[in-house]
Amino acid sequence: MTKSALQAGRNLTNSFNPTLEKTLADRYDEDVPEFAETLIEFAYGRIYAREGLDLKTRQLITIGALTALGGQTAPQLEINIEHAHAAGATKTEIFETIMQMSLYGGMPAAINGLNVAKQFFAQLEPNQHP
Numbered sequence: 001m002t003k004s005a006l007q008a009g010r011n012l013t014n015s016f017n018p019t020l021e022k023t024l025a026d027r028y029d030e031d032v033p034e035f036a037e038t039l040i041e042f043a044y045g046r047i048y049a050r051e052g053l054d055l056k057t058r059q060l061i062t063i064g065a066l067t068a069l070g071g072q073t074a075p076q077l078e079i080n081i082e083h084a085h086a087a088g089a090t091k092t093e094i095f096e097t098i099m100q101m102s103l104y105g106g107m108p109a110a111i112n113g114l115n116v117a118k119q120f121f122a123q124l125e126p127n128q129h130p
Contacts (some may be wrong), residue, residue: 003004003059004041005041005042005045005046006041006045006047007045008038008044008046009040009042009044009045009048010040010044010047010048011049012038012044012046012048012055015057016083016086016087017079017082017083017086019106020040021036021037021040022036024036024039024040024044026032026039033044036053036098040120051107054062054086054087055087055088056084056087056089059080059083059084059086059087059089060093060094060097062080062083062084063077063081063094063097063098064079064097064098064100064101066100066113067097067101067110067112067113068104068105068109069105069109069110070099070108070109070112071108071109071112074087074112074116077113077116078119078120081094081116081117081120081128083121085120091117091121092118094117095114095117097115098110098113098114098117100117101113102130
């Protein structure tokens, strides 16, 4: 990488969720110093910013993994559905990604994921999700 992983992560997250690092820092850094910076550097700067897959595809993969892991990941699933949507994923692509995970995480995991997605899209204005 020509720039640091931290800067790459910040550039990427600023494109779809400009308050993410501050939100994480406000919530976790008091108990785990530099947690937010570490997550931005590693997850977004070293993984999401890699070449080879576009951001939308990476976010759909993340939705699939979190769905297969089950209901305990609902908060992370919700934020990644938001990020996938911001990266251009359609409602249909998100729902189909979750449904695909019924094969790997089971129907209960898919139902939990579908519920999170339904809640997310219900909060949007009707004309904001194709």
